[in-house]
Amino acid sequence: MSIIKINPEQTYPLRQKILRPGRPLATCFFQGDEQAKHFGYTIDNTLVGILSLYEEDIPGQEVKGGWRIRGVAVDQEFRRRGIASALLNIAQDVVISEQGHFLWCNARVNVSSLYLEHGFFIDGDKFAIEGVGEHFRMIKTLDPDDRHCPNNEELNNEPLSKF
Numbered sequence: 001m002s003i004i005k006i007n008p009e010q011t012y013p014l015r016q017k018i019l020r021p022g023r024p025l026a027t028c029f030f031q032g033d034e035q036a037k038h039f040g041y042t043i044d045n046t047l048v049g050i051l052s053l054y055e056e057d058i059p060g061q062e063v064k065g066g067w068r069i070r071g072v073a074v075d076q077e078f079r080r081r082g083i084a085s086a087l088l089n090i091a092q093d094v095v096i097s098e099q100g101h102f103l104w105c106n107a108r109v110n111v112s113s114l115y116l117e118h119g120f121f122i123d124g125d126k127f128a129i130e131g132v133g134e135h136f137r138m139i140k141t142l143d144p145d146d147r148h149c150p151n152n153e154e155l156n157n158e159p160l161s162k163f
Contacts, residue, residue: 003090006040008033011050011071018073023131030070032056039090041074041083049074051087053094058104058137065101067091072105084111088118096142103142106135115140 008029015028030036032054041049050073057066069091074083095103107115109126110133116122120138128134 001041001043003086004040004042006038006047006050008036008038008052010040010047011038011052011073014047014050014073014075015071018075019071019132027131028071036070037094039087041087043078048078049083049087051084051091053091055098055100058139063102065099067095067098067100067103069103069105072111084114085118088114092118092140092142101142102139104137104139107138108132109134109136112136112138 011033012025012028016023016025020027030052033052035054037053039051039053040047050071051069052071054068054070055066056068057064069088072084072087092103103120104123105115105120106129107120112122115138118140120140123137123139126134126136
């Protein structure tokens with residue numbers, strides 16, 4: 001098992017299967033995918049988890065230095081094994097290495113506990129995204145001492161700068 005950098009197209013099958021079941025593949029293309037950083041969690045060379053990370057501030061907010069998490073998905077068969085947590089940890093480390101100040105996401109209500117366990121807080125009221133479901137905006141401020149990788153330099157023998 002390992003976390004690897006992947007291209008946007010590699011995220012689409014899991015996005016569709018987990019986040020947009022029964023909907024056209026085109027609903028899995030997110031604005032900014034080409035500029036984003038995409039991570040995949042593999043087991044036996046099979047992609048079983050994904051996370052996409054966008055350098056993006058919260059719309060309408062003055063605070064700068066934000067990075068948005070989108071499209072977190074873990075194949076049903078591999079849930080409850082720490083895969084989403086591992087992906088969140090590497091995203092956090094990458095943002096810290098890029099001098100980002102906070103992470104944010106629109107988290108589905110049914111998985112908001114995962115983000116709370118990782119130090120995010122709920123910002124505002126629950127809201128609905130049409131065709132997707134109810135969400136909370138969640139935010140986590142970052143401190144350079146919050147790194148997860150040893151020396152914040154290596155992951156799977158690759159420097160974080162490669163991610």
